[in-house]
Amino acid sequence: MSVIYTRVALIGLGLIAGSMAHAMRRHGLAGEIVGTARSPETRDTAREIGLCDRVTDTAVEAVKGADLIVLAMPVGAMGRVAAEIAPHLAPGATVTDVGSVKGDVIAAVGPHLPAGVHFIPGHPLAGTEHSGPRAGFAELFENRYTLLTPVADSDPAAVMRLRGLWEGMGAIVEEMEPDHHDLVLAVTSHAPHLIAYTMVGVADHLRRVTESEVIKYSAAGFRDFTRIAASDPTMWRDVFLTNKEAVLDILGRFTEELFVLQRAIRMGDGDELHAYFTRTRAIRRGIIEAGQDTDAPDFGRVKTRKDDAGA
C-alpha cells in the first residue's frame, strides 16, 4: 500500500498506539511515525524496542509537522493534551483519537482545536487485557471494527483519508453518531467490563472460599471474567466517569434482568430459566457467524490432538 500520512504523531504509547505503529509500518502507511508518552519509562521502552521512528519527550515536539495526530491516552486526559498541542498543530492536519467514549471526548477536545485542523474522533473496537508499549502487535485491528464519529464540520475528504488508514491496517470502518456510539459501547463493552470487575471483586472478598480455591478452580467459568477485569485501571476509570449516563442506564437494566432470573431460581421456575438460557445461545451463534469470535471450544484455549478422536 502507499503512504497515507507523511508524519503520524502518536500521543500515548500503549497497546493501541503501539499496535498502530506496528501495523502502519508493516503496511507502509506512514512516512514517519513519531511517538511520545507522559512517562519517561514508557518513552525509554519505546526507544529500546524501536516502536516508532522517533520518540520525543513532549507532545508539543511530537505534533510539529505531523499531518495526523492520534490521541491515544485515557480519555480523561485528552482535553488537557489537546489544549497543550493546539497552538503547535500544522494547518490542514487531522486530529483523531482512539478513546472508548466519544461524546465526552468531543466536548473536551473540540473547543481547543484551531480552525483549519480537522477533528475526526474514532474508536477501534480492538484490544487485549495487556497494556503498555510492549503489548502492541500489527494484527490487532484485522477484521475488527473501527468506528469514526465525525463532528458536524468534519471535512469529508479528511474523513476518507483517515478511513483509508484504518482500512490499510485491516479494520472494517463504519461511521456513527457520537451518542449512539456511546450507548452501543455501554452495552457491548463498558457494562460487561464493570460486571466482570464486580464478579472478580466478589470472589476477592469472600472469606469462606479462599482466594487460592477461587484461583485453582477458576476454569469452571470464573476465569473468563478475569481476563477483561485485568484491563488497564486508569483507562477504565475514565471510561466509566465519562460515559456515566449510558453505563448507569445499562447497569440498571442488567440489575432488573438479574432479579428476574434470581426470582426464578428462588421460586424454582425451571421453565423460565430454560427458555432464557436457550435465547442467549442464539446470540453466541450470531457472533460466530459474523466472524467476531472463534467457534473453537473454550476460545481455542484447549489444544486437541485429533489423531485418535473417535470419528
Place this chain on the structure above:
Amino acid sequence: MSVIYTRVALIGLGLIAGSMAHAMRRHGLAGEIVGTARSPETRDTAREIGLCDRVTDTAVEAVKGADLIVLAMPVGAMGRVAAEIAPHLAPGATVTDVGSVKGDVIAAVGPHLPAGVHFIPGHPLAGTEHSGPRAGFAELFENRYTLLTPVADSDPAAVMRLRGLWEGMGAIVEEMEPDHHDLVLAVTSHAPHLIAYTMVGVADHLRRVTESEVIKYSAAGFRDFTRIAASDPTMWRDVFLTNKEAVLDILGRFTEELFVLQRAIRMGDGDELHAYFTRTRAIRRGIIEAGQDTDAPDFGRVKTRKDDAGA
C-alpha cells in the same frame, strides 16, 4: 497405563462422558466402555462415531456387569436414573457422577443405591460451551481439577481406584466436603454463568441498540460473556435449581458490590474505581501463575506473526 476398571458404563453421552470415553481409550484405562443416552439421536450419533465399544438402548442394560457406572446427565435427572439402575448394579461396583452440584445429588442418588455398591460423587472442573456426543475430546481433563466428595461410608480403596482413573485421564484430583464444593462452585462457576446469561439477555432486550450492532461490535468485551452463556440450557437450569441457596447467596453479594461500583460512577469517585480495578488485576495474575489460564492476549484468539514485531 493399565486397565483400572474392566467395564465402565457411561449413562449420558454428552461432552463430559464423551471426553471420558476418548481419554480412557487413549490411556488404556478401561477394559470395555459401554454407553447409553436417553435420546435415540444421541445413541445413533455415538454409534456412528464409535464413541464407545458398545452403545445400549437402556441404562439397565448398560450397567450390567460394569464395575464403574458414571452418571453423566443433568443433575436433575440423576435421582430417577439411580432408582432405575439400582436393582441391576453388580456387587462391589462403584457409582460416581460428574454433576456440578454435590449436596443435592447425594440426597437424590444415595438412598437408591444398595449396600455393597460404592457411591463416590465427583465433579471434573472442565468443559467447553459445546455439548452433545460429538463435543468430547481426550484432552479435556488435562491439568484440570476433578473434585471427589466421598460420603461418610465411602470405601477408601474404592476412592483410591476412582482417583487413579481421573489421574490417568490427566486430572488433578482433590477431595472436598460436598457443602464446601457447592459453595466454591457457586463462586467460581454457577454465579458467573448466571451473570453471563443475564448480560447477554440485557443485550437481547435492548431496542435502541440493535441485535446486529451487539453482534458486530461484540469484540469490545461482550463476546467473552457469550461463550459461557452458550452452554447447555438443561444442564444449567438444573444446576441453579439444585444449588439454589449458595447461588442466591453469591448473587446477593454480587449485587451489593455492583451497587458500590455503580454509586462510585454516579458520584464520580475515580479513586475508588481505580483502587477496585487494580485489586482485581491481581486475581488474574494468580490464575495465570497457577496454570489455569493462558497469558496469551485475548485468550490466544489473536494469532500474531512475530516476524516484524519491533523488538
